[in-house]
Amino acid sequence: MIPAAFEYHRPGDLPAALALLQEHGDDARVIAGGHSLIPMMKLRMAEVPHLIDLQAIDALRGITIDGHRITLGAMVTQAEIIAHAGLTTHAPILREAALQIADPQVRAMGTVGGNVANGDPGNDMPGLMQCLNATFHVTGPAGSRDIPAREFYESAYLTAREDDEILTAVSFDAPTGGQAYEKQKRKIGDYATAAAAVILTRLGDRCTAASIAMTNLSDTPIWAEAAGEALVGTACGEDAVIAAITAMQAAIDPSEDNRGPAEFKRHAAGIILARAIARAWSRA
Amino acid sequence: MNDLTPDRDDRTAKLKGIGCARKRVEDARFTQGKGNYVDDIKLPGMLFGDFVRSPYAHARVKSIDTSAAMALDGVVAVLTAKDLEPLGLHWMPTLAGDKQMVLADGKVLFQGQEVAFVVARDRYIAADAVELVEVEYEELTVITDPFEALQSDVTLREDLTPGADGAHGPRRHPNHIFLWEEGDKSATEEVIAAADVVAEEMIYYHRTHPCPLETCGCVASMDKVNGKLTVYGTFQAPHVVRTVASLLSGIDEHNIRVVSPDIGGGFGNKVGVYPGYVCAIVASIVTGVPVKWVEDRMENLMATAFARDYWMKGKIAATKDGKITGLWCHVTADHGAFDACADPTKFPAGFFHICTGSYDIPVAYVGVDGVYTNKAPGGVAYRCSFRVTEAAYFIERMIEILAIELGMDAAELRRLNFIRADQFPYQSALGWEYDSGDYHTAWDKALKAVDYAGLRAEQADRVAAFKRGETRKLLGIGLTHFTEIVGAGPVKNCDILGMGMFDSCEIRIHPTGSAIARLGTISQGQGHATTFAQILASEIGIPADKITVEEGDTDTAPYGLGTYGSRSTPVAGAATALAGRKIRAKAQMIAAYLLEVHDDDVEFDIDRFVVKGAPERFKTMAEIAYAAYHQAIPGVEPGLEAVSYYDPPNMTYPFGAYICVMEIDVDTGEIAVRQFYALDDCGTRINPMVIEGQVHGGLTEALAIAMGQEIAYDEMGNVKTGTLMDFFLPTAWETPHYTTDHTETPSPHHPIGAKGVGESPNVGGVPAFSNAVHDALRPFGLRHTHMPHDHWRIWRAAHELGLHG
Amino acid sequence: MSKKMQITLTVNGTRHELLAEPRELLIHVLRERLNITGPHIGCETSHCGACTVIMGDRSVKSCTVFAAQADGASITTIEGLGTPDALHPLQEAFREHHGLQCGFCTPGMITRAAQLLKENPDPTEEEVRFGMAGNLCRCTGYQNIVKSVLAAAATINAAKEAAE
Structure with a gap:
């Protein structure tokens, strides 16, 4: 497994990176942690004549918690998320999800930006960002723009980001209420058979708001709006959960792979969602 | 000097011989990145x-x-x-x-x-x-199904002359390789036709791969x-x-x-x-x-070589009281594009006919059809002796299914049919002579260790709770009692490409009392450099720490058939002991000369020869070695060397009792192994630490195979599991904690009574894990479902039993 | 072949300047150009961890890092953890507790464990199993690896306490 030859670039700031993207067009790809792209290059399934390494761009780093707004630079790694005390306090679902991505070495390299920008339906962060109603910040030759995470994914590996744009950060409001990220996988290092991100707010014994998103159950992450709505106003009891599952199952479209047939995934998705709801509710 | 002579226990301990949990000499280089792969x-x-x-x-x-x-x-x-x-x-x-x-x-x-x-x-x-x-x-046109291959008009191997015999006799179809049979077919079929109870099932042992890390x-x-x-x-x-x-x-x-x-690991690959x-x-x-x-x-x-891919159709007959009366098996063996199985020449299905297992079965028949398909060639013994893991899986599943048929407890059914200790050496219906065993003792020890009755009661409670809707997790108790057959030769039965399956050891004692031993085998992680030195230490009285063991260079090592099928200890280990005894025999003559007594008047004592009845008069092995090179001894050649080529009289038959307690989630198919108890009897135990390590490793490979590892093809013959994302190798996280135990029934024909252990845990582990899955769903009517038991297949089995409402 | 670039790597404390193609993988540069053959190649898809090295202060799989990405980095391999006369406690513990068999995964395993114990000096068994889950072993079933890591942690902590 040897990649084809390429030219390597390590721009020191964003304008330089954008200029390189402009210059090389379709021949260029940016690389963050590289743990999605490099295996594809080694299998020669991705041809990248010009590789633009973002590691030297300080502006893409850092976790900021400004009041209730949390911003993660694109180059923030899963390991940094896990280790960040502020995030653990203000958005524990991030740590919970990050811990279920790949393995320690991969998390040391894998970044938020890479995970969300790649468009791989197997990645966990895109689903989580649907749940959080995050905003993706991209910068291109025409300047910067914000794209709601829920409008970012078009199909597998196809996103709202233009080829000459770089995803610089993601931001979201610190979630309130109970949160849970539940993932079924075959083993450490695997993508999800089914995964659910759930955030619930609770007043007394009533759910006042709910956000539910699912991972690896369609060619894009799925924000199951109707599933969340099915919980609002309820005590998240059995009937409400079944209604949420039914709504979620109407929104997903799993396909068969080595993790099993679609029917199984559909069923597993329901179980995983029920678990996530129960856990989020218990924390709400 | 006598006052300084340490006591015998100390002298024995200093040798680090047989039975010592000696630390491995290989580890210094491996832990410092100085291995040479x-x-x-x-x-x-x-x-x-x-x-x-x-x-x-x-x-x-x-x-x-x-x-x-x-x-x-x-x-x-x-x-x-x-x-x-x-x-x-x-x-x-x-x-x-x-x-x-x-x-x-x-x-x-x-x-x-x-x-x-x-x-x-x-x-x-x-x-x-x-x-x-x-x-x-x-x-x-692609053919990936062996049953279809035998019906198809498509000839895969156009190079072979249609109708001509293959290496193992007639071929009845262009895609047929051989039919190999053992046992008494008609007698077996008569017993089955007349039996009180017959359990019949197709047992598929899926295609997998040894996948060593290197x-x-x-x-x-x-x-x-x-x-x-x-x-x-x-x-x-x-x-x-x-x-x-x-x-x-x-x-x-x-x-x-x-x-x-x-x-970096072999496992047959x-x-x-x-x-x-x-x-x-x-x-x-x-x-x-x-x-x-x-x-x-x-x-x-x-x-490179796959393993398994056996479709095993079985019938097992018994009286209504549970006494097994006969076993019938037909295998459709998918060998892929070329018949590149690694089996001794006479045995195109390896030792699959050990499939009567640990049981006294009066009559049996096995037929194996080898078939060409558009899959990779191979068929190696992946951490098992030739096709023994297929055989063990087959019989241990058939026993469970028979227990269901009989309405009997599967532990009791096994106990009722075990070969008794007094029946050894035992002649099996399929032609093997089991050397030694005490299955009842091992079985009872295992059942007691896990509190089998308590587990069954807990399982019944769990089923009741499940039916009441209080839990979605079921409890399975996976039982296995396996008997292996390892250590090929003997040469009269076993050869590879005409080369008899003996093995060898050559020893040179150096003048200062250290030594080098070279063997025809080759370690791939088993720790030969550590354990073979221990055999020799006990045999010749030179500390293991002063013995270098070298393998793998054909310019220096004596000829041998290599390491696979757990044959190193049974064959090369025996050669080592016997070469050591040749050294000892010569040392005895030298000692007698030095002590000025007759050869018969000295005897070996741990690390020296002593004058009989006068232990204060002795010569240590170091002194004897020095004399061998430095002193003219009448009638004795200078030097102290020996070579032994060992042709084993029989194979060895390690056995074990494994019990796996597993929780399965009927909704997601996820599993958790709560307890795994492994009792192994590998005869004389050379290094308990190494044995335990072998058991842990073999069980983990068994876990992988039973629970998800497969080489899967789509209908176009594309490999669907070509990377470690999809080819299941468990990490430390998915791997349970194991409890090991042992009994010790030496092999009567092996010079030190050792039987080999490296592959037992894989042979016994696969049915233990698989039976646990089956046992969890058995109360709801599951009879058999094919491995691997990955999440979706467990889910499907539960689904078909109506457990999803 | 693309044009070669000048790359600087500090490996086990020694600075190396070399010419390499950008596409060369860090594992190949270590093994082929610098003859540091402790880290091994097992899967090439970042699953097995046999190629694990410490880059800066993180464990990485060097089969999935381009040498160009590593330009300027400081790297520790198994060869840099201890010396024959002063072994790292993990090297001692793996031998003492039979934490290895064929030895092929061992350099990656120990290198990963070294970093794990820096991040979490007193891990539980569960934390060791989770923290070592990026490294596959085909021989040991992990039980003795986990034991070795826990034992090394105890040794390191005892030495620290003694020093304080």
Whole structure:
């Protein structure tokens, strides 16, 4: 497994990176942690004549918690998320999800930006960002723009980001209420058979708001709006959960792979969602 | 001096001999990154070889254009079948009496098959050149199902003469390889027809792969000046490789040196001879410089030897009281595109006919049909003796199914049918002579250790709770009592390519009382350098720490058949003990001379010879060794060396009782192993630490196989599980904690009573894990469902039982 | 072949300047160019961890890092953890507790464990199993690896306490 030859670039700031993207067009790809792209290059399934390494761009780093707004630079790694005390306090679902991505070495390299920008339906962060109603910040030759995470994914590996744009950060409001990220996988290092991100707010014994998103159950992450709505106003009891599952199952479209047939995934998705709801509710 | 003589226990302890949990001598280099594996070898001017492989499972090769690849700077050669044909090397013999294409000769028969071999200055250029070789294919009908293969009009192997016999007798269809039978078919069928109860089931043991962490590879170096070929490689049988290389290449055997350096796990994957070895050797001969070939992981999983792929149709008959009266089995064995199974010549289905297991079954029959399909060749013994794990899985599933049929507890059914201790040596209905065993003792110890009755009560409570809707997790108790057959030869029964399956040890005692022992086997992690020194320490009284054990260099080691099928301890271990006894016999003469008494008046005592009745008069082995080299002893040759070639009189029959307690989630198919108890009886225990390590490792490979590991193909013959994302190797996180235990029933025919253990945990572990899954769902009507028991298959089984409402 | 670039790597404390193609993988640069053959190649898809090295202060799989990405980095391999006369406690513990068999995964395993114990000096068994889950072993079933890591942690912590 040897990649084809390429030219390597390590721009020191964003304008330089954008200029390189402009210059090389379709021949260029940016690389963050590289743990999605490099295996594809080694299998020669991705041809990248010009590789633009973002590691030297300080502006893409850092976790900021400004009041209730949390911003993660694109180059923030899963390991940094896990280790960040502020995030653990203000958005524990991030740590919970990050811990279920790949393995320690991969998390040391894998970044938020890479995970969300790649468009791989197997990645966990895109689903989580649907749940959080995050905003993706991209910068291109025409300047910067914000794209709601829920409008970012078009199909597998196809996103709202233009080829000459770089995803610089993601931001979201610190979630309130109970949160849970539940993932079924075959083993450490695997993508999800089914995964659910759930955030619930609770007043007394009533759910006042709910956000539910699912991972690896369609060619894009799925924000199951109707599933969340099915919980609002309820005590998240059995009937409400079944209604949420039914709504979620109407929104997903799993396909068969080595993790099993679609029917199984559909069923597993329901179980995983029920678990996530129960856990989020218990924390709400 | 006598006052300083340590007591006997101390002297024994200092030897670190048999029974000592001696720390491993190998570990210093491995823990410091100083192992020397094939890919670590770098020779001056070395080139790198890489394969162009077929993307298709069945296709005609219309043309191969190598010109663009040859034009690439740094490419030295591109070999195709046309280049190998003048040398007669475009095909090669397999270990199973068939032949196999080295490079595609007119067509390809499985995805990943070797089509052309690129030789370049480094591996990057080689990989680029592989992309530039243009091959034109015409796709042909793909057959991946062995049952379909036997009905199909499509002939896969056009090179074979239709109607002509194969290596193992008549072939009844162009895609048929052999029918091999053992036992009394008509008597068995009569018993089954007349039986009170018959359990019948198709048991599939899916295709998997040994997948050692180090892939296969070699460095071939032809020294044209001296006419010597040296091949370093991942060889579990280096001496056999030398002989085969000589026969194939025409180079005299004394001019070939084969070296197995450190090997990063074998598990059967490194027994066979692969096209990469042949191509590297040819390339080195052609170019006159060393050529390295190391496959990548995808190539390893796609093209080097697979394991299992047995469809086992079984019928087991019993009285209504549960006494087994007969066993019938027919196997449809998918051998892939070429019959490259690694089995002793007479046994095309290996020792599958150990499938009567631990049970006293009066009559039995086995028939095995070997079949060609468009899958990779192989059929190696993946951490088991030849086809023994298939046999153990078969009988241990059939017993469970019979228990269901009888409405009997499966532990009790086993106990009722075990071969009794007083029946050994036991003659099985399928022709084996079991050397020793005490199954009832082991079984009772195991059941007691886990509180079997308590577990059954807990299981019943769980079922009741499940029915009340209080839980979605069921409890399974996976029982297994397995009997292995390991340590091939004897030579009269067992050979590979005509070479009898003996093994060997050569010992040289140095003048100062240390020693080197060389063996015909080769460690791949088993710790031979540690444990064989222990055997010798006990036999000759020289501390294990003063004995170097060396294997794997055919220029220095005595000829042997290698390490697989748990044969090292039963065969080479015996050779070691017997060579040690030759040393001791000579040492006795020297000691007697030095002590000025008759030979018969001295006796061996731990680390010395003493005058009988006068233990204060003695000569230590160190003193004897010194004398052997420094003193003229009348009638005794100088020096102290011995060689032993050991042809075992029989195989050894390790056994064990395993119990797995597993929770399964009926909704997601997820599992959790709560407890795993493994009792092994491998006869005399040489190093308990190493034995325990072997058991842990074998159980983990069993966990992998039972719970998800497979080489799966789609209908086009594409490998669906070609990377470690999809080919299941458990991490520390998925692997449970194991509890090990033992009984010790020595082999009566082995010089030290040892039986071998490396493969037992895989042979016994797979049915234990699988039976746990089945047992969890048994209360709801599950009889049998095929492995691997990954999440979705468990879910499907639960679904079909109506457990999802 | 693309043009070679100048790369600076500090490996086990020694600074190396070399010319390499950008596409060369860090594992190949270590093994082929610098003859540091402790880290091994097992899967090439970042699953097995045999190639694990410490880059800066993180464990990485060097089969999935381009040498160009590593330009300027400081790297520790198994060869840099201890010396024959002063072994790292993990090297001692793996031998003492039979934490290895064929040895192929061992350099990656120990190198990963070294970093794990820096990040979490007193892990539980569960934390060791989770923290070592990026490294596959085919021989040991992990039980003795886990034991070795826990034992090494105890040794390191005892030495620290003694020093304080």
